[in-house]
Amino acid sequence: MLVFAILAAVVGLISCDCQNPVGESKVYTTTNLPLATETAFVIEFKSQCTDSKLSAVLGSEVLPVYTTPAGLSMISVVKTHKDLPADSYSVDIYDESGIVAYKTFLKEGGDAPKPLQSVAVSHPGVSKEGLPIQSEFIVMVAYLLVWWFANTVKSKISE
Amino acid sequence: MHFAVFVLVVLGAASAQENPILLASKDFLNDVIAQDKHLTMQYVVHNIGSDVANDVSIDDSVGFPTTDFEVVTGSLEATFDQIPAGANVTHVVVIKPLISGMHNFIPAKVSYKNSNGDELVTFSSFLDNNPILSTTEYNRKYSPHLVDWLIFIALCSPVLLIPFLMWNRSHSKYEALAAKAKKN
Numbered sequence: 001m002l003v004f005a006i007l008a009a010v011v012g013l014i015s016c017d018c019q020n021p022v023g024e025s026k027v028y029t030t031t032n033l034p035l036a037t038e039t040a041f042v043i044e045f046k047s048q049c050t051d052s053k054l055s056a057v058l059g060s061e062v063l064p065v066y067t068t069p070a071g072l073s074m075i076s077v078v079k080t081h082k083d084l085p086a087d088s089y090s091v092d093i094y095d096e097s098g099i100v101a102y103k104t105f106l107k108e109g110g111d112a113p114k115p116l117q118s119v120a121v122s123h124p125g126v127s128k129e130g131l132p133i134q135s136e137f138i139v140m141v142a143y144l145l146v147w148w149f150a151n152t153v154k155s156k157i158s159e
Numbered sequence: 160m161h162f163a164v165f166v167l168v169v170l171g172a173a174s175a176q177e178n179p180i181l182l183a184s185k186d187f188l189n190d191v192i193a194q195d196k197h198l199t200m201q202y203v204v205h206n207i208g209s210d211v212a213n214d215v216s217i218d219d220s221v222g223f224p225t226t227d228f229e230v231v232t233g234s235l236e237a238t239f240d241q242i243p244a245g246a247n248v249t250h251v252v253v254i255k256p257l258i259s260g261m262h263n264f265i266p267a268k269v270s271y272k273n274s275n276g277d278e279l280v281t282f283s284s285f286l287d288n289n290p291i292l293s294t295t296e297y298n299r300k301y302s303p304h305l306v307d308w309l310i311f312i313a314l315c316s317p318v319l320l321i322p323f324l325m326w327n328r329s330h331s332k333y334e335a336l337a338a339k340a341k342k343n
Contacts, residue, residue, distance in 0.1 A: 028232040028253060030199065034301055036188045040199050040251045042233050053240060064248050068234035076233070076251035078188065078201050135303045139312075146319065 021049040021093050022117045029084075029123040039084040039126060040076065043091060043119055047073040055099040057092045057115070060106060062099060075119075086125025090118045179212035179244065181205065183269045183283035185219070192289060193297035194259040197231055202267060202283060204239070205247040212271040215239040217250055217283075219267035227262075229255045242271075259293035 025045035030036040047054065047065075054065040056075045065073050075091060077084075092115035094102055101113040131138075181204055188199040200219070206212050220235040233252035242248055256262070264286035271279055292300075 026232065030188070032197065034191055035193075035197055036199055037190055038188050038201075040188060040201070040253070042251050042253065044232065064239055066237050066239045066248070066250070068238070069236050070234060072234070074233065074237065074250075076249050078249055078251060129301070129303075131303050131305075135305055135308050139308050142312075150319075150323075 020117050021047050021052065021054055021095070022119055023048050025119055027119070027121050029121065030126055031124055033081075033126040033128050036126065038078050039081050039123070040078045041084070041089070041091075041121055041123070043075040043121065044068075044072045045074075045119070046071070049095065049116075052095045054116075055094050055096075056119075057094065057099075057102060058089060062103065063091075065093070081126050084123060086123055089121040089123060091121055093117045093119065177210055178208050178273045178279070179206050179210045179242070179271065180208035181212055181215065181242065181269055181271055181279075181281050182207055183217070183267065183281060185264070185267050185283035185286060187264075187286070187289075191292065191297070191301070192256065192262075193292040194256050194294050196255065196297065198228075198254050198256060200252050200254065202237075202250040202252075203247055204242060204250075204269060206242040206244055209244050210274055211244060212242045212273070213240070215242050215248070215269065215271040217267055217269050219252075219283075222265045222267060223254055227256065227258045229257055231255050256291045259291045259296070261288045262291050263288050 023046035025043060027044075028040075028042040030039045030041075041058070043056075047067075054073065056063040056065055058075075058077055061077070063075050063077055065075055067073055094113070094115050098113050098116060104110075105112050183202060183204045186201050186203075188201055189197075192198055200223075202217050202219070204215060204217065216236070216238045218236045223230075223235055231253040233250075235252055235254075237250045237252075239248050239250075266282035266285050269281050269283060271281075273279060
């Protein structure tokens with residue numbers, strides 16, 4: 001009985017699916033408008049599932065999870081600013097069987113398979129550095145106000 | 160002789176078609192490249208062959224030496240397990256130039272293996288020499304110049320304020336005199 005229990009445990013360990021593949025993660029999103037023609041999301045994390053081949057899903061797009069020499073796993077996506085507006089996004093991580101089930105769900109419908117884990121991406125959107133209005137415009141408006149005031153006073157004196 | 164050459168070409172073409180063929184593009188997502196500002200590099204690798212490409216490795220560390228560029232996020236080297244035939248993958252790295260001036264954006268090296276385990280190498284597209292603006296040049300073109308405008312307003316103010324204050328003082332004096340005369 002004990003031998004059977006040990007064998008079951010070993011088999012379980014060998015065939016167990018990794019439940020939480022994403023360890024410590026770092027997320028980068030494009031925020032500076034003049035410095036980027038498109039929005040990029042870059043997610044780096046330490047994978048807890050070294051034996052599983054992982055894939056990611058953002059929206060309904062399947063993205064590969066790839067590795068770097070530093071031993072980190074990465075997900076990259078690039079889209080136009082319009083397609084990735086300021087919002088909170090969820091990047092779902094699937095293992096091999098999960099992504100096959102997801103692709104089947106995309107083709108045939110039904111219930112979406114539950115991801116192993118989801119990474120939250122909070123994207124504040126892209127914007128210009130500094131003030132929302134150009135400083136030259138503010139100075140021009142101020143100059144026109146000063147000119148209008150001076151002109152009004154001058155007209156009163158001339159009367 | 161011609162027939163032998165023809166057979167060789169057909170065999171070559173047939174065997175090439177069974178290999179994965181990768182095309183890699185390298186591009187920057189920036190309108191402007193400036194010193195100490197984020198530069199986003201995008202690499203897209205397409206497999207136009209009819210076989211899966213295994214162990215696809217992108218290496219652009221030679222193009223961005225650590226003395227001149229700092230990696231903000233991502234990595235200049237990346238490895239994809241597989242790129243199926245007809246598919247493409249994207250890799251992004253965000254770096255920061257530490258230098259200014261013209262920089263030669265050389266192609267990245269892409270190495271991969273076919274199903275026989277043979278290692279194949281290709282290079283990404285070439286971006287040629289591109290300028291990296293210095294911090295001073297970038298600020299001259301793109302910063303809001305708030306300090307410059309404040310200095311300009313401070314220098315213009317005496318030219319406007321002094322005559323106005325002089326007029327306002329004498330106007331107030333005569334208004335007061337006129338009001339006094341009316342009372343009397």
